[in-house]
Amino acid sequence: MDVQLKRGLLDVCVLAAIQHEDSYGYKIIKDMKPYILLSESTLYTILKRLEGAKMLTVRTAEHDGRLRKYYRITDAGRKRIRDFKEEWAEMTKIYCFVTEEDKK
Amino acid sequence: MDVQLKRGLLDVCVLAAIQHEDSYGYKIIKDMKPYILLSESTLYTILKRLEGAKMLTVRTAEHDGRLRKYYRITDAGRKRIRDFKEEWAEMTKIYCFVTEEDKK
DNA sequence: ATGGAATACATCATATCACGAGGTATATAT
DNA sequence: ATATATACCTCGTGATATGATGTATTCCAT
Numbered sequence: 001m002d003v004q005l006k007r008g009l010l011d012v013c014v015l016a017a018i019q020h021e022d023s024y025g026y027k028i029i030k031d032m033k034p035y036i037l038l039s040e041s042t043l044y045t046i047l048k049r050l051e052g053a054k055m056l057t058v059r060t061a062e063h064d065g066r067l068r069k070y071y072r073i074t075d076a077g078r079k080r081i082r083d084f085k086e087e088w089a090e091m092t093k094i095y096c097f098v099t100e101e102d103k104k
Numbered sequence: 105m106d107v108q109l110k111r112g113l114l115d116v117c118v119l120a121a122i123q124h125e126d127s128y129g130y131k132i133i134k135d136m137k138p139y140i141l142l143s144e145s146t147l148y149t150i151l152k153r154l155e156g157a158k159m160l161t162v163r164t165a166e167h168d169g170r171l172r173k174y175y176r177i178t179d180a181g182r183k184r185i186r187d188f189k190e191e192w193a194e195m196t197k198i199y200c201f202v203t204e205e206d207k208k
Numbered sequence: 209a210t211g212g213a214a215t216a217c218a219t220c221a222t223a224t225c226a227c228g229a230g231g232t233a234t235a236t237a238t
Numbered sequence: 239a240t241a242t243a244t245a246c247c248t249c250g251t252g253a254t255a256t257g258a259t260g261t262a263t264t265c266c267a268t
Contacts, residue, residue, distance in 0.1 A: 001194055002187075003226065004254080008109030009198055010226080016202040026245055035201045042226055044247065049225085051188075066245070081202060082215060083106075088199055090105055090140075094113055095192055097139045098120040098185060107255065108225080114255080130216055146255055148218060151243060153254085170216070224254085231242070235244075 001036065010038060012084045014046050015055060015077045022070045047071060055080055105140065114142060116162045118150050119159060119181045126174045139181055151175060 013036055017028045029043055038046075050056045056078035059070050117140055121132045133147055142150075154160045159181035163174050 001191055002112055003193060004115070005112030005195070007111050007225065007254095009195070010207070011108070012202055013198060015142055016204070020204075024245080026243090032201075035198050039227060040246080041228070041230095041248085045226075064235080068245070085203060087105055089177060091109070091113070091195075094117060094139050097136075098116055099189060100124075111225095111254070111268095116256075128216080130214090143256060144217080145219085145257070168264075172216070210268085211266100212268105213264100213266085216262085218260080220257105220259085222256090222258105226253090227251090228249105230249085231247075233245080235242100237242080238240085 006036065006038075009036060010042070010046055010050055011050065012081060014043070014050065015081055018056065018073050019078070019081065022072045024068045024070050028071075050077065063075050108140075110140065113140060114146070114150055115154065116185060118147070118154065119152050119177055119185055122160065122177050123182070123185065126176045128172045128174050132175070154181065 013032055014028060017023060017031045023031070024042070025043055025047070029038060029040065032038065047056070047058075051058060051071075053076065054074055056071045056073050058074070059066055061070055062068070107108070117136055118132060121127060121135045129144070129147055129151070133142065133144065136142065151162075155162055155175075156181065158178055160175045160177050163176070164171055165174055166172070176206070
């Protein structure tokens with residue numbers, strides 16, 4: 001997918017990946033794989049940004065003797081997803097505009 | 105609409121605005137207005153970029169004693185629109201992923 | 209006739225952001 | 239032993255939307 005198109009989708013996708021249950025970096029990438037690919041460097045940049053925007057919170061927990069950082073979505077994060085749904089309607093209009101055939 | 109989301113749509117929208125007939129800066133902005141807003145500085149940046157990518161060609165013509173730059177879509181430009189249609193299918197999948205309700 | 213809006217083009221500086229390259233460390237399978 | 243998977247992180251770079259700003263002409267209302 002075009003890099004510029006991804007830009008608008010990645011943040012929301014990451015939020016979507018943790019909306020049903022807390023998750024951690026490596027798992028988020030795997031869960032998103034069928035829909036959109038992203039590298040670790042990209043993901044951690046996004047997680048930091050979403051944390052700064054208070055759309056998720058972080059907690060560190062031990063798992064099999066190794067530390068993991070678990071991310072949990074906040075109300076602001078859920079609002080971002082709702083806003084995206086509204087933006088989708090606008091995008092659908094744009095799609096129609098772009099694919100409009102010649103009206104002879 | 106979210107700035108990042110616009111990024112991926114603007115180029116294709118500008119191409120869509122000239123796909124049926126040649127157009128010029130001011131008119132492109134007006135035609136796109138119902139679907140997506142963009143400033144003149146943004147538009148001219150995009151037109152330059154699309155010209156560099158050979159997705160459109162430019163010609164200068166006089167209109168009412170004033171010079172206008174008319175933009176015409178190329179085959180590469182039409183291909184970009186076709187590619188977008190394919191990307192739309194991916195985006196629809198992503199939309200489903202994001203809006204997926206809890207599966208109890 | 210004068211002033212302001214609309215038309216029409218353009219440049220520059222800034223802030224945001226995806227991503228490759230690189231780094232650290234442990235667990236598990238071959 | 240060694241390779242692969244898991245798990246985290248930082249930095250530099252290139253791409254790009256946008257506001258601010260500038261130039262110039264035409265049209266319309268007062």
